[in-house]
Amino acid sequence: MLTRKLIFAVMFVLTLAAGAVYAGGDAARGLELSEDCVDCHGDNGKGDEDTPAIAGLDAAKHVELLKGYQSGEIEDEDEMMLDYVADLSDQDMADLAAYYATLE
Numbered sequence: 001m002l003t004r005k006l007i008f009a010v011m012f013v014l015t016l017a018a019g020a021v022y023a024g025g026d027a028a029r030g031l032e033l034s035e036d037c038v039d040c041h042g043d044n045g046k047g048d049e050d051t052p053a054i055a056g057l058d059a060a061k062h063v064e065l066l067k068g069y070q071s072g073e074i075e076d077e078d079e080m081m082l083d084y085v086a087d088l089s090d091q092d093m094a095d096l097a098a099y100y101a102t103l104e
């Protein structure tokens, strides 16, 4: 009985810890993932006449946008984003968002 409680307690703490990492996002990993984004959004995320700038975007807002494209909630007018967000995990999105939030 005690062991069981202990296991639940440990699992609970681990879940919290994982949540904290997720919420923060890993900017270094985001930089690696961003190789898929630079073709359109540019090396520094500044975009061009066809592509919106994503540099300096608030991380929470960025994740919200990516999730929006993935779920189809945001209509992807030119169908440019869909392919690139389709395979992203929540962690990938958090990492990408953390990285782009570090840019000007």
Ligand code: HEC
Pocket: 033, 034, 036, 037, 038, 039, 040, 041, 050, 051, 052, 053, 054, 062, 065, 066, 076, 077, 078, 079, 080, 081, 084, 085, 096
């Ligand atoms: C093939 C070109 C292309 C690639 C690659 C691409 N994007 Fe985009 N992105 C666009 C276009 C174009 C838009 C504008 C909306 C639309 O028409 O799809 C956009 C919109 C966005 C937006 C919304 C910006 C806003 O202010 O509304 C975000 C955030 C974004 N992209 C992030 C990313 C990330 C992160 C990656 C890499 C995983 C990526 N994009 C890869 C072309 C691209």
